[in-house]
Amino acid sequence: MRKTLMALALSTCLGALALPAQAADADTMADATTDKDTDKHGHKAKELEGVTVNAVPLGQQADQIVAPVAVLSGSALDDAKAGTLGETVAGIPGVQTTGLGKAVGRPVIRGMDGPRVAVLENGLGSQDVSNISQDHATSVEPFLADQIEVLKGPSTLLYGSGAIGGVVNVVDGRIPMRAPANGFAGRAEGRYDSGTDGKTGLFRADAGNDRFALHVDGMRRNDGNYDIPGGTQANSQVKTTSGAVGASVLGDWGYFGASVSRYLDTYGSPAEPGDVDDHGDHDHDEHDGHDHGEEAATIKLAQTRYDVKGGFYDPVAGIAKAEVSFGHNDYQHVEFEGSEVGTTFRTQANEGRILLTHEPLAGWEGAFGVQYIRRNFSAIGDETFVPPTTTKAWGIFLTEQREFGPIKVELGARTDRQTVSPDDQPRRSFSPSSFSAGASWRFADAWHLSLNLDRAQRAPAEEELFANGPHHASDTFEIGNPNLSKETANQAELALHFHGELVEGKVAVYTNRYDNFIYLADTGLEEDGMPVRTWSQHDATFRGAEAEATFHLARNDSGAWDLRAYGDTVRAKLTDGEGNLPRIPAGRLGTQLNWSRGDVRASVGAVRYFAQNKTADFETRTAGYTLVNAHAAWTFHNGESNQWEAFLDGTNLTNRKARLATSLFKDSVLMPGRSVSVGVRAFF
Template identity: 30%
Template sequence: MLVRRILPASLYGLLVGGLVTAAVAEPVTDEQPIAVELDAIEVTAGVPVPGDPMLQAADVDVLTGEELRRRARLTLGETLESLPGVSSITAGNTVGKPVIRGLSGNQIQVLSNGVGVDYQQYGERHPPNIDPFLAERIEVVRGASSLLYGSGALGGAIDVQAPAFVFSPEGESAASGDTLFTYHSNNGQWDTGAKARASSDWLSIDAGLIRRSAGNLNTPNAKTAAESGDSSDPKFTGELPFTDFDQLNGQFGVGVQTDIGEFGVRYTQWNNENNYLLPNGKGIGLWLRNDQLQFTGAMPLASGWELKPTLSWQNNLRRANSAGTPLSAGYDGTVHLEFDRYVARFEAVHDALGPFDGGTLGVEYSNKIQYSRGTTVLASGGEVGNLALFAFESKDIGALTLQAGLRHDWHSVTGDAGKTSATVNFTGRDNHDYAEFTGSLGAVYRLTDQLAIASNLGRGFRAPSLFELYADGVHGGVSAIQEGNPDLDPETSLNIDLGLRWRSPSVQGSATLYRNAISDYIYLEDTGESRDDLPVFAYKQDDALLTGLELEARWQVTDRIELGATLDVVRGTNDRTDEDLPLLPADTLKVEATYRFPERGMVREPYFTLGVRHAAAKDAAPGEPFAQFDDMPFGTASTDAYTLVDLDLGFAFRAFGSRLARVDLAVRNLFDIEYRDFLDTYKGYALSPGRDISLSVSVPFGG
């Protein structure tokens, strides 16, 4: 009897150009040997023709199955930071905002089931409104990806996909589910969730719900700056007040199979309440909510064509107090941003067409209407519209695969004083129109069955946001005043990748070099001025260049021992000032070793993983957010090198029916090391999290 499962999480589980799964023969007796068979996972989004990621010109990774279950964390960024080229901006152990190759926020695109989502991502501490527990797979495209995803995908795209609608054979029905219980020792966090699905030959239903609740974060009990007299020491250590949060997230989907195709409707809601600790020791409370309703279809047509319509509605609400007013004081009306966003996307996917072997033709329209009802103009009210046409094709010529595409976007951003309660720096409606061509050209050449070389040239663009154009007020979450710039032009990028990819039954790896030249790069700069004892940051733009290296290797030494490592290096420079770009991750090396124990009695698939993470020292770029803490009587914006040790161990056991229940124990920062991660936005006045021990139990039910 064969049981399908992902190999344990060594090498942080994933390959550039080829995530692998394993089919493991479950032993009938303890003496039977373990057989390992490797298969490639298919990419379904971000490419002209779905298929093996090793043979895609774009640099793509997929996280799914058991690997996603084990890697899933509270935030999207933390879930993905095991992948090459992906980091996470945090606030202690919350936020988890993804960074791809040194770009984040508005400069990468986060999608839900292929449709871009907006989460007011201009703020460093604004997390994607997505819960990884509810996802079935996550696909990450590194490099300029505007061809399929439009404005915002300068550095890459992340598509978080809900469970696919699955239908049972005719005359049969099925139902199954999973429960999750997790406890984290560091902040007393409880995660309690459940997912279920049922199907017949024409109907598919799935649902998921998870509650996450946590107290205050704890850091190592080190000396504070006041105690040591060293101005680089933090202002707060030990338990950090005002770092608690509470979330309740869920989704529900219904799919039907008809004579003309498959259709589905899915509703998702994400709710979050949290405090942030401010440098003065006070808290600021936030209430966040995101609702999304999607209609999808897949209709096979004649001659190898398939029409895939998607209609989406998103409502996003952000409410925040003034600095020093925590959740317990109630909402004080300072920030109240709400928008409705409507998207209509139609894709025609085809097999062979003229000289091409397969590809996608599409049109997409989106419209966002935003209201700013708070007493401060963190972002103005207004509208954002976009219309795009795109085509993406693929051609095989022997061992060579060519992929190319073009896209044109008509984009408009309109500030509307009538949709803004506070006084804004314009009157009436202020309109900005942009028109941009983007595209990509890539190739993969299979040197052997195990070795391929890939290169991709892509052009991306990003239009300025309402916040970047019109911001004019105190941003309490970062303790600064931020000002927009109505004269901003769109960012454009020219990105080129060159990668070598290797995959054999026992050894997989990749080496990727990239260069991303961005014209009119938009960033916040410290003006050197202050108002009300807060620094003033204003938006500017200059040309910029990012270059980097990603290395990954994985070795199945024996049936029981697996080794892996990843190395990420990124450099970013402002062409005008020759200074570093803000919020670039430190150079990082990660090494893991996994041992799979023999199975005994009821214990199945026992494993033990030892991981080491090393981050190099990094200086803060002049004028970047939080750079002011390099000149404060406490804390720092620049960080020292650090090395952390993590442990993972677990096993499965037969619970109900044929499916396995799982128990996982994870220890992060095993030795409770004092450190500050460069992308931890608390680094200016507090340490990064201390030791955390988490126990997770996942119990299936049904067939």
């Protein structure tokens, strides 16, 4: 049934693409989710010409990049924003999320998650420990983002070993690269969420002139336990505080600035809710298997980040622009069992990048650079399941592009040297290399075909190599393998794009053959009352497809009507008949009807997640479900420069029981039930 519906969706999109184009200047919506109604402050104005993708060199817009990329910005980002980064980007085809309640959700790109997906803030790694375990939150706040960029597929070329599955880059402007056009710009927001009795407030302000720019922001979220069908999910509360101040000096020569940011997060692990009575906070039928005599597990996270960034025009002959960035990160999170400290995770990390864009050379445009990372990691306490480890990595890379008439070619290469040094164990060294080639053929005004070929390598992460012990908050006894070798991905993607006046869309198919794929396998055994999972290695194959189309139904006195339809599926299995890989996203089909007229906009949509029956050994199936969501917003003005927006968002409006196939905790933790958020945004 799932394959039939997916094939129907892909055929529908392809059929839609065959409709004749009426104009050549239609907005791009399949390659980049952009806002057509965004002004100089990032909201309501006439039309956004294009969105520059910061995560790739040369200042390109999303529809100019051959590799698969998607961007959320403007009102599309405002409507998508959620408490976790994974949930915020999960509406993009090919992108889903892991999940542990409202506090934890990391992006899953084409079936890849954890250490294979790099989470960046303004081009530098978040350097938290969210890649180590699914109960660990990211330290990046989507509510303060200007735009969020997703690079789908291997991105090791630019960002190294930890981006073999893709990149999610959160751009928040904490180091200003320019001053606001009118000298000052800002925004503020307050919202209430019925499903958690939660309140969220945020503000940001930017000011400056042609010589100096200043940025300040802050955010506070306080959510209680969230509602689920038939009850409340115990121990799912979350409190988050984030803020930053940054400043830059500006001139015709470029910019140079610095910022300091702080992120604090305290949340419960609904996978370990502790002792809850039958009249308490959850339906016991949804939590079979827990030892309710234990204390609830909570996590308290704190991170301080220092960043420096500069861009210099024409610094030396032959170099058009030099970009330098450096970040230092102090991170800690403490896992509590009741009031007792269980395990304390700490990282101290330094990361630096130099990117040099050269002048055109024999028709080729490109950039080259170097990246360095040093990370000290430790986990201290009763459950020290990963030893203290120091990781060092150097990488050099080159990317080039050229147009040959209607054909655009992109080429790139990178090599790294990475060492992982645990306490009291032998050091491991790896030398991953990556190569990429892509071509886009614009064979008609509205059509283009793209092909991407990638060979990427990844060194094992510290938890995959050295884990050995219980992890209470994730309810797992985890065992690593210090003899793991680097894994190699060989990916091919073919995509067809159409941009017309009536229809815009994209269909893509891909295959990724992995040598020595590393995965966390269930053994069916228990240790200390926890399931034993081991880091294993085997050849594997990922195959998938994704499609998206937007139909511009009407532009008349009743308003502007658009219908968006999308779908994705991925199949991942071990080669030689060894079975399926665990925690692979379920296929899905979604549709959304959007309407706007004047200062009012609204949308309603539904997404069907199909059952995941292609499970690994000892993994349970995941039932299918349908989520219905809706948004509405009304913009009103207070003077010439001030603008207000009242909004109403509804999620899971039919209150369905939903479980994520990507989650370690799907059998014990439900996704949130029906919830309605109401709030006001101010732009000034």
